[in-house]
Amino acid sequence: MDFIKRNYGWVIVAILAILPMFVIFSMVNIDLSNGLSISLAEGAGEGGRTTLEMLYHVSGEFAIRWMTAVLTCTPFFILFGVTNLFVRQAMGIATAVWSFLHFAIFIWAEGFLETFAQFNYIAGFIAILILIPLFFTSNRRSMKLLKTNWKKLQSFAYAAIFLSLLHVAILEKTWMIYAVIVGVGFILRIPFIKEKLIARRKGRRTSIN
Numbered sequence: 531m532d533f534i535k536r537n538y539g540w541v542i543v544a545i546l547a548i549l550p551m552f553v554i555f556s557m558v559n560i561d562l563s564n565g566l567s568i569s570l571a572e573g574a575g576e577g578g579r580t581t582l583e584m585l586y587h588v589s590g591e592f593a594i595r596w597m598t599a600v601l602t603c604t605p606f607f608i609l610f611g612v613t614n615l616f617v618r619q620a621m622g623i624a625t626a627v628w629s630f631l632h633f634a635i636f637i638w639a640e641g642f643l644e645t646f647a648q649f650n651y652i653a654g655f656i657a658i659l660i661l662i663p664l665f666f667t668s669n670r671r672s673m674k675l676l677k678t679n680w681k682k683l684q685s686f687a688y689a690a691i692f693l694s695l696l697h698v699a700i701l702e703k704t705w706m707i708y709a710v711i712v713g714v715g716f717i718l719r720i721p722f723i724k725e726k727l728i729a730r731r732k733g734r735r736t737s738i739n
């Protein structure tokens with residue numbers, strides 16, 4: 531109980547990230563009777579989508595949502611002064627796990643080599659490659675080991691969101707809302723704007739006290 535009390539933010543992220551996995555599992559039939567064989571459940575798609583399209587949709591949407599959320603942590607801190615490294619790391623892990631799952635579905639359905647058949651897949655693939663080191667260094671030990679390089683490494687997340695948005699935009703799926711949220715975040719990060727906002731927030735706090 532004490533663990534949950536101290537880490538409730540982290541626990542909420544874990545629950546939100548894990549629950550939709552059950553939706554994914556409900557769309558496939560897993561048969562263990564003869565080794566491991568996975569097949570698509572029939573008619574699990576919604577809104578005219580096939581089951582496979584639905585799998586891409588759910589996994590891709592969660593991947594981009596978590597990526598947007600994790601990149602919104604710094605703007606959130608600038609605006610409200612609230613930050614939590616543990617929650618941020620959990621969000622980063624959720625981003626990577628959903629993205630890897632999305633890609634795993636693709637490899638399972640179309641094969642790895644198909645990744646290089648379209649430019650938008652290649653953009654997604656580079657984003658996945660970037661997420662691998664980010665995923666493995668999203669912990670305190672790596673932070674301590676890499677020191678200032680850790681921040682530099684994490685800034686590759688900017689390239690990952692750009693490539694992911696490109697991937698989704700070329701596919702003509704929902705991308706604008708994520709681009710706007712991330713874009714506003716980048717405006718708030720501009721040093722001049724950031725310093726003004728933080729100074730205002732601190733000024734407000736001292737005037738309340």
Ligand code: HEM
Binds near residue numbers: 633651653658698703
């Ligand atoms: C090798 C990497 C990737 C491959 C091969 C891939 C492949 C695909 C495919 C086949 C679709 C479905 C296209 C369609 O229905 O017409 C899709 C959709 C999508 N992908 Fe990816 N993807 C990759 C990486 C990523 C990454 C890194 C993200 C985000 C973090 C992402 C986010 C999305 C989103 C949001 C959609 C649209 C889902 C929808 O609304 O239907 N993908 N991707």
